[in-house]
Amino acid sequence: MSEEQRPRTERVGPGGDPYPPAQGAPEGGGGDGRLEEVTLDCGWGRLVFGNTFRDPSDAADVLRSEADGARDICVYLDDPHVLVARRHDELFIDPSHTYRLALPAGLGGRLASLEVRELRDEADADAVNRMYTANGMITAPVEVLVANSGRPEFLHLVAEHVPTGAVVGTITGVDHVAVFGDPEGGTSLWCLTVDMNAAPPGTGQALLTELAERFAARGRRFVDLSVLADNAGAIRLYERLGFERIPSLFVKRKNPINEDLFVGPKVHGLDVLNPYARIIADEARRRGVAVEVIDAEWGEMRLTHGGRRHVMRESLSDLTTAIAMSRCDDKRITRRVLADAGLRVPRGVTAGGGEEDEVFLREVGRLVVKPARGEQGAGITVGVETPRALRVAVEAARRHCPDVLLEEYCEGMDLRVIVIDKQVVAAAVRRPATIVGDGRKDIRALIEAQSRRRQAATGGESRIPLDAATEEVVRAAGHSLTDVLPAGEALEVRRTANLHTGGTIHDVTAELHPDIAAACVAASEAIDIPVTGLDLLVPDPSGSEHVFIEANERPGLANHEPQPTVERYLDLLFPGTRGVPRRWVPAEAQGDGGEEP
Structure with a gap:
């Protein structure tokens, strides 16, 4: 179908192990001769034929085994809304319309300047992948595309521009009879796209015409396609060609490729949020939690999911009481509360x-x-x-x-430990801002350059002040700001390791001594705070010795990736969304090719 795109028809057995390829011959347990539990590997992902699964949850389990970087689609599933309602944490209804063209159909639209033919070789496959890339679609391995073109399940066509010999368009058809013995005699089309710079007007229609005529010659009864509901141009084209909308909904998995399809509309003020608020907003939207930015510069948001609603400023939410916040706000009170709980403080x-x-x-x-x-x-x-x-x-x-x-004053490394809902989620050693000499620039220039790098890396949140405190540290090390450091010599230029004054952070979660972890949980309980960043001084994070120096009611969760700080924060706020897979690295969404010329 027009918006989508490893080949193999396979029946998935217990535990997800594939049965041998079906080869298009009706066999198996279906009373009407259809194969059961059929998936078709297309290179860019799998088509999961939901109508061949007796239990819809088995189809969902197949979607769960989706390969990284692929887009699987469950098609023709009975009652897809019921399955998605039960597995809303990992599945969603694709926001697309399904259209059907009855065969035979007189589409017309042939062009003398085009030869529409089957994909033949690696050169053709390379050209197809170039078009996929140009149109934001997922590519497929060249060898898979070539192998597909020789199988009865697929009808993979390309449009060759006769004057130049260039491949300027492509379309993929799937024969449902060959795939699973479809008693309705149906087919579907996928991956219709063209080279927008080189294809002559009407290339898309020429590809559709050839595909429809070839399927009609096989005795097939209809061609289905899917198009995003907001792609008005493509919808006009299909309706003009005689396609009619049918009530069929498809199911996809919540993965990075599909993210734009299920996170909802763009939120006003989202782009203004600082990194500490934005990471929370992005995770919330991925889980289906509604985000309303109340004050972007302040980082204040309202999150809503079902009957739960929370207001927060970054990691400080309405779950933190005023008493707990005041215990963190005044360092003297923090010390007293922790000392009364039997914890070590200077x-x-x-x-x-x-x-x-x-x-x-x-x-x-x-x-x-x-x-x-x-x-x-x-x-x-x-x-x-x-x-x-x-x-x-x-x-x-x-x-x-x-x-x-x-x-x-206590010697030791500056350790920050994040505790969320009485569990240690992350630990990191923070180091003071440090410059490294190059034998040419003076210390002032090195500080300015390092400060610019820190600002760029943190969205402006971190910089090294050129103030009296920095000058004093440089002077105590036996230098002035005009001295030139020898190449390779490192110099700390701040006493404290605060990230906002140019400090850096280094993850030590896996090394943290269990005694320190237990003490941090006890500290969060003593303060009675659901989310906190505890600052300690330690000789070594893998040892048990430590003292507490501060507790923070609004720790920066973005500073601790890849530890799942923001995931555990959303688990705390909206426990019903637990189980959603970890955040993904963003990937380009698969396009539907737009309106064909």
Whole structure:
């Protein structure tokens, strides 16, 4: 049929093992002589003939075995809406109309400049694949196309432009009698497309005419085709040629090729969302969850599925209570809640601005000074060792929050652990922004170049500030911003590993020690929060030693791919959509060739 496109007719036995090829001869258990459980491998995917399956769920199981990068289609299934309703997490009704042309039919439309003939060789198959590619369709292995053309199940035609010898159009017919012994004597057409730059007007109709006449000569009674419901041009063409719409619906699997067909209409404001909100919106739409962007710049959305509705800002949803959010918002409260739960935190006090601050500095030897409330690493000074540096750091923190936390400095890697619904989903070590010398550029230029790369890689979410904190780190390493680093020498230019100030993230989920994982789950329970990003300092994520330093109520889920953070988040919000396969890498959708010239 016009919008779709490995060849082999096969009956699928128990467990999905194929029976020997049917060779078109009626046999098997069908009372009318039809073969049972028939699929036809076409190269771009399989046609699953639903009318040959006694149990529709068996046809669905065949669709589930679809190969990566292929598009399988279940055709002529009785009550397809019932099957899809029961398996809506993985199947959908194709938004196409089915049209039928009674045979014989006088279509006319032959062109003197065209020879419409059967596909013969690899050169023809290469030309067909070029047209498929140009029209956004799925290609098929050349050897499969050539083998198909010699089988009775297929009628694969090409249109050759006589003056140039170029193949400028193609159409594939499937003979249902040869495939499964169809008692209705039907056929169908697929993959009608032309070279839009080289085909003369009327090429599509010439291909249709030849296909219909050849099937009529076999004694077949009709030709069916499928066309997307919004392809008005192609529908006008088929109706003008005498095709009539019939009430037949086809079923497809929710895969990346089909994604545009089942995620619904374009959502206003979707393209404005930052990466942390967009990844959630994309996963929701793939699952059939309706997305409404309330405030794109803020990242606020409303998601609806059935009777459930949630409002969220990125990973912060209405499931997080105000109490839980306040426990994360004030780092002093976070420390107290975690310490009361028996979890490890560094020693810390609230800065008073007097002698007591210096006393605490002398007791612990080295401090981290941070605003009690704030995010993205703003106002934090790491490694304070002198009273003067302490006063400067406290003043810097107070520019962001009047309350300042003094915390014992602990050596270790900066570890972020994502806990969703009391389960550890991802863990990553975050490293401070680092530049590498090339022996030519000075440190300032290297920082600017690295900052541009980080901005480009994160959609503008990450950059390295050229501020006093960066200059101080460079100076502490014995350099100035005008120094030229030797080639290959690495230099950290920030104390903190925050992603928003140019830090990088490295997945360690598989290495995480079970004691740390258990402590993180306990921390989420103590805070009573459904989604959190916990920050810890660890000598080694594969060891058990750790201290907690922060809890975040709105962690960036996009930072942890390929770990399934966004999938588990949607599972939490909409448990009825669980079981949908993991997110896929986007792939081009199969087109229907549009209106034929």
